[in-house]
Amino acid sequence: MSEKALEGTKVLEYASFISGPYCSKLLADLGAEVIKIERTGVGDEARRRGPFLGDIPHPERSGLFLYLNTNKKGITLDPETQTGRKIFLELVRWADILIEDKPPKEMEELGFTYDKLKEINPQLIMTSITPFGQTGPYRDYKAYPLNVVHGAGSGYLAPGGSQNLEREPVKSTSFSDDAACGISAAFATICALLPRWSTGVGQYIDVSKQEALMAMDQVELCQYPNEGKVASRKVDPRMAIRVTPCKDGDMMIIAMDDRQWKGLVSMMDEPEWTKDEIFKDILSRMQHMGEMLKNVAPWAMQHTRDEMYHTGQERGAPVAPIRSIEEAANWQQFKERDFFVEIDHPKAGRISYPSAPYKLSKTPWEGGAAPLLGQHNEEVYSTLLGYSKEDIVMMREAGVI
Amino acid sequence: MTGRVLEGIRAVEFGQFYVGPYTSEALAYFGAEVIKVESIRRPDPTRWFGSTGGPDPKIIILTDPNKSVGFNELNLNKLSVNLDLTKPKAVELAKKIAEVSDVIVENNRPGVLDRLGLSYEAIREVKPDIIYLSASCRGSTGPERNYAGFAPIFGSLGGLSEITGYADGPPAPPIGGRTDIVCGTANAFSIITALIHREMTGKGQYIDNSDSEVISCLVWDTIMDYNLNGRIQTRRGNKDDIFAPHDCYRCKGEDDWISIAISNDEEWRAFAGAIGNPDWAKEERFQDAYLRKKNEEELDRLISQWTISHTKYEVMDILQKAGVAAVHSFSSKDFFSDPHLKERGAFTEVEHPVIGRLTVMNPPWKLSATPAEIVRHAPLFGEHNNYVFGELLGMSQEEIKALMDEQVIY
Incomplete structure (x- = not known):
């Protein structure tokens, strides 16, 4: 004991x-x-x-x-x-x-x-x-x-x-x-x-x-008196955090800082579109999340969550599968x-x-x-x-x- | 007796973003002296996030580490010192601070502090009864321990994201810090239990918390359903298995909603009476819980027709007076004009020397004898170098200056 x-x-x-x-x-x-x-x-x-x-x-x-x-x-x-x-x-x-x-x-x-x-x-x-x-x-x-x-x-x-x-x-x-x-x-x-x-x-x-x-949620709530922003469920188009569908489910993608972005680019084997000026820094990326996702989507649909997860993580991209309750209950890491x-x-x-x-x-x-x-x-x-x-x-x- | 329960307890934080900083902020609310260790080479990244302000703000990257409003909210009551931990001398100083401390809080990726020479084992050598908490996305053991992760990631791994959203929509995890802060709260809880254990036995310990595990403990009910019955629950908006009405209904106004939950026939009759006993409420198809659930869609439509002609505060008032569970869906704006929260003093203000006057949320626990409270703004970057290195470690001004010149205190 x-x-x-x-x-x-x-x-x-x-x-x-x-x-x-x-x-x-x-x-x-x-x-x-x-x-x-x-x-x-x-x-x-x-x-x-x-x-x-x-x-x-x-x-x-x-x-x-x-x-x-x-x-x-x-x-x-x-x-x-x-x-x-x-x-x-x-x-x-x-x-x-x-x-x-x-x-x-x-x-x-x-x-x-x-x-x-x-x-x-x-x-x-x-x-x-x-x-x-x-x-x-x-x-x-x-x-x-x-x-x-x-x-x-x-x-x-x-x-x-x-x-x-x-x-x-x-x-x-x-x-x-x-x-x-x-x-x-x-x-x-x-x-x-x-x-x-x-x-x-x-x-x-x-x-x-x-x-x-x-x-x-104190940080989000206090944005109202301090900065005038009413936090709501409406997507903030400037946060580089998104869910994207892929071959066998949905994937969570984060590409805020340069390192994370490089990881994401590497995960996809450096496609041409990622070299566009609009993705050059964090602020620009946050403003162009729509374009980013539009480009990520066709690639993601060709890959499974596990492929994206392990390749992405090995290359520095903080991505993860959206796990169902069944998958969470059977996750090897938990076991x-x-x-x-x-x-x-x-x-x-x-x-x-x-x-x-x-x-x-x-x-x-x-x-x-x-x-x-x-x-x-x-x-x-x-x-x-x-x-x-x-x-x-x-x-x-x-x-x- | 007055005073705060953790006065006399000192914690060192090697934290960043939300989870680690909130863990030690919770301790600081109760009076612990929290020393946050940062370097200009690697400050808490929250220091760089700002906003243009206004109703449609843009995120901006700050150039002054003392201007972030979000950083203020996550680091109240703390002290800040600078150490460039890539330098051995800085690591030695960090150990000296640990030697006179009780608790270490860190949320780096597993292995980072070990490589710097600040592992649990290393700290235990200088402070045998240290309580050392590591919080990471997946814990410090297991095959995926080195993978990166933030709240949206561990929310997704632990199962919460998939079960949040509309039945006909994509998984849609909530925006906001609660996925992080609930982990910080669980961390703070485990630190206090370890302190109680130390008080009884004189022994410290290592705590290896996994954010993903905290999240799975929160969705325990869906996991139990899977373990018991193999059922895989998924997102379904606000709906309940058994009860109806159980949803948010549109009210007069812009994006205004009331949540209504009715769990028995008594509440149903009270509800019908409160809305003026319309004919439809007397129809047979709504007269017991089974029938209401069966005819939920139609029921929801009829209820919305009533709620849309009232403000959310009117609906809440009318229904609560009748004993029906109805609470409107608060927006962040509502909290700051709400009479209930005003009376309870949910918010307060701090004067920040660089940003000015800021509203912050009081700690949510009201203890009658030993309050949790906010005593100061978040520390300016390196604000307490002199106190910590001079007073606490007994170094002379010349020594401190020399280490600053060497970019050890940096």
């Missing part, structure tokens, strides 16, 4: 679907002890969303849930019951960190505001992840992943290279932006762990998904770095997962299965909190757990 960077850190998760669970997954995967609270009966919303194993809906076989909850312990609890509320507060006393993603009003109604919770645990770090944060006129606005993307301006920037502003801005097919919010929140949360170690001070962290995503790891799960079986967005040499990622619904009820309620077997049976009957 290797060392765990976050060994000994105790995390309580009261979150569902993507951003909140992703945030605490990042901590769990590095050794934090995460207890995930799921609503009695139904559990995390991700259990009810596909992809399901074999496309058959089953709460223990959702690819969304299985990935987002690796290495966690799972309990069921209804904090709206009197006993459930009491247990929630006992768990808050146990935790170093609470990660939650409920609408601000819901937490207030439950009496789970940071001010109340810090009376129980003054050293608590509490991270709230919501679409618009805890303050401001939109704090109670409802937003699904689609709305989060567009509310953050990320949609307005896609599809990049749009020729037609009569068509709508879009998101990617995956839930990638909600995942990005989880990474952002995890970073802020563990930063707060650092002073705790020396001074024992807890604190509250308000993460607005809108702002977390805006920050990822040689052990990026995909198989994990056994009692209900879903042995499945390959993408591992982690980091590769720490001494404290590596380690895969452990996501919990079954209520799998750790007994361990948590009896061993950790000291409830008797009879109590647990009664609480189950009462719908508390």
Whole structure:
């Protein structure tokens, strides 16, 4: 067993679907002890969303849930019951960190505001992840992943290279932006762990998904007040970055600086057209991207992505194939770095997962299965909190757990 | 307690473009002292990119390394020193800085710093508990480690580009820095975990991050679908597998859109009520989630007829009041007049000594005790040579001057 960077850190998760669970997954995967609270009966919303194993809906076989909850312990609890509320507060006393993603009003109604919770645990770090944060006129606005993307301006920037502003801005097919919010929140949360170690001070962290995503486009957004430019999905005809179709798919081509341009010219075996004055320097090339692509296209259509990729890269051109999800999942580079790891799960079986967005040499990622619904009820309620077997049976009957 | 959590932590950055610089900028927001090492022979290329400004700007190549607005946004709170690392004396000085630092951040192509004599092993000899992060397009191992790549490249290798765009259009990766900055955020996260580990054990470590791997972790849901079912998901605009409406609808105005997502019948009834219960909303073909998805095209057309006669702010207000998830598609212009972001203080200004007053985005995390904050503009090129070589390394003015003349500090 290797060392765990976050060994000994105790995390309580009261979150569902993507951003909140992703945030605490990042901590769990590095050794934090995460207890995930799921609503009695139904559990995390991700259990009810596909992809399901074999496309058959089953709460223990959702690819969304299985990935987002690796290495966690799972309990069921209804904090709206009197006993459930009491247990929630006992768990808050146990935790170093609470990660939650409920609408601000819901937490207030439950009496789970940071001010109340810090009376129980003054050293608590509490991270709230919501679409618009805890303050401001939109704090109670409802937003699904689609709305989060567009509310953050990320949609307005896609599809990049749009020729037609009569068509709508879009998101990617995956839930990638909600995942990005989880990474952002995890970073802020563990930063707060650092002073705790020396001074024992807890604190509250308000993460607005809108702002977390805006920050990822901060350079483009601030072009407006600073330079008057409204960043949009409309192609900027002066950036020498383009997608071009080729024999067996699409290729990403970058030809900004001279070295990259020379690489591209060499990749194509130095055709005559590349000697034209209009391609002589970066500024001129950026102004004549249309002509460049028109000339590249017929050549590209004669070549496969792999030919272009390896020849281009060997000759200094930063080009790459646009990979489908299948190709990404089978990429040799990933395999040689052990990026995909198989994990056994009692209900879903042995499945390959993408591992982690980091590769720490001494404290590596380690895969452990996501919990079954209520799998750790007994361990948590009896061993950790000291409830008797009879109590647990009664609480189950009462719908508390 | 006040103060910033990383005060007392020093990081050295050998970074360029977005990923490396944002990684250490995130640390600098939390109070780390970040020393960016550059040479006039090889400054961070972002220093050379400027814009003519205005609504239809052209990119220009700057001749003054202190005039780039984009550089400012990616290098706030940092210090800058000059070292021409092709010279052995400069490498020795870089090691001396590393000796009094905690973290190294670099995003050169794998092998570049090794050849200069600044590999993890070399730094570890002078600073055994160093935390050394290398971020590259594909990681520092594997058959394609030496291939070049920027955000559009790793976005394409990791799968994100192919699944972004219209169902009937080409792959169309988003414009903007988020493909880079999400990698920078993951890097910063891994550095903090290593710092926590060092605090517990006294041990440093090497971190070998791959931008392509970060991207594939973001599209994990589509990869899981492939791993579970062999299904190859691709781009499909804003559409959802199950729910409708789930798209952006045109509003009154120029290029103005509202995103609307409805996931159950309760929200559907609330939506119908909010738009005045038109007859079409009562039709049987829209009365449950299955039917709405089946008749999505017609549904989208009818919804657009309503949204087009309202501004995006009106639609957002009307629908949110009814409990429907509707948020307009913000353009970068909208953010700077939006009442919500104004109240939350999303933006601030810094005074840049060469460019003047600049708007910058505040760090997006609001911590109650140990804030992340912007304390200064991005460093001028070599602005902190005297502080770092003089105060930090204890060199005399004569020594510094001599090394400048030798073009070591250069």
